[in-house]
C-alpha cells in the first residue's frame with residue numbers, strides 16, 4: 001500500500017511539465033521584468049511585442065534593472081557586473097510575431113493590456129499554433145482567469161500567474177486556478193514559480209486574487225479620505241509607513257502601480273459587481289487618468 005501510494009505520487013509529479021522555454025507576450029513593465037527574471041534563472045525566453053519601439057524600450061528597462069541587481073551581486077567587481085548584465089541581456093530574444101513564436105514552447109505568459117476582448121483574441125489565436133503540451137498563463141490583475149481560459153481549447157492547461165512590481169525584488173507569485181485547471185498544470189506552475197526564485201501562493205479566481213483583493217480597496221480608501229478632505233496625502237503616506245511599517249504610503253504605491261492600472265482594475269470589478277461599496281469608481285482617480 002505504502003509503496004503504491006509513493007509510486008503514484010512520483011508518477012503524478014513525473015507528469016508535470018518542467019518549464020524551461022517561455023514566451024512572454026507584452027513588452028510593458030510586467031512582461032519585460034517577468035522575462036528578465038526568467039532569463040536570470042536559466043530559462044530560455046522570447047519576449048514578444050507587436051511594436052519594435054516598445055521592444056527597444058523593454059531592453060533598456062531590463063538593462064537598467066540588471067545594473068541595479070549587478071550592483072548588489074558584484075560588489076567591487078565592475079568587470080563581473082558588466083559581464084553579468086551583457087550575458088543576461090543577450091540571452092533574451094525579442095520578436096514581433098507571437099504566433100510564429102509559440103510552436104515550441106513549454107509556457108506562454110500573457111502580460112498585455114488589461115482588456116478582456118484583446119486578451120481573449122490573443123489566446124484564441126495562439127491556441128491554434130501552440131504545441132499540445134504548452135501551458136497558457138495570464139499575468140492579469142483584474143480579468144477573470146476563467147473567462148480567459150474559456151477563449152481557448154486548453155482550459156485544463158490554463159491558469160493565472162500573477163507577479164508583483166518590481167518583479168526582480170518582489171518574492172510573491174500568485175498561481176490562480178480556475179475550476180478547469182488541471183492539477184498537472186497547477187503543480188507545474190507552482191514548480192516554475194519556485195524555479196524563478198519566487199514564493200508561490202495558491203488562489204481561487206476571485207477579483208484581485210489575494211493581494212489585490214486586499215490592496216486595491218485599501219489604496220482606493222486612501223483616495224476617498226483625501227477626496228473627503230479628511231487629511232493630506234502626505235500625512236496618509238507617513239501614517240502607513242511609520243504606523244504600519246509599509247515600505248510605501250498608499251499614494252506613493254498608487255503612483256508606483258500606475259493610476260491607469262488601478263482604474264482598469266476598479267472599473268473591471270465595478271462592472272462585475274456594481275453594488276459592492278469597495279468597487280465604486282473614484283472621481284479623482286478618473287480625473288487624473290483622463291488628464
Ligand code: 3HC
Pocket residue numbers: 065066068069071072140141163164165166167168169170212215247248253256257261
Ligand atoms: N530592479 C532591480 N533592483 C531594483 C529595482 C528594480 N526594478 N527597483 C529597486 N531596486 C533595488 C535598488 O537598486 C535598491 O538597491 P540597493 O539596496 O542596493 O540600493 C533597492 O532595490 C531598494 O530600492 P530603493 O532604494 O530605490 O527604494 P526602496 O528601499 O523604497 O525600495 C521598493 C523600493 C522595493 C519598490 C519598496 O519601496 C517596496 O517594496 N514598495 C512596495 C511595492 C509594492 O507594493 N509592490 C506591489 C505593487 S501591486 C502589484 O504589483 C500588483 C499589480 O497587479 C497591480
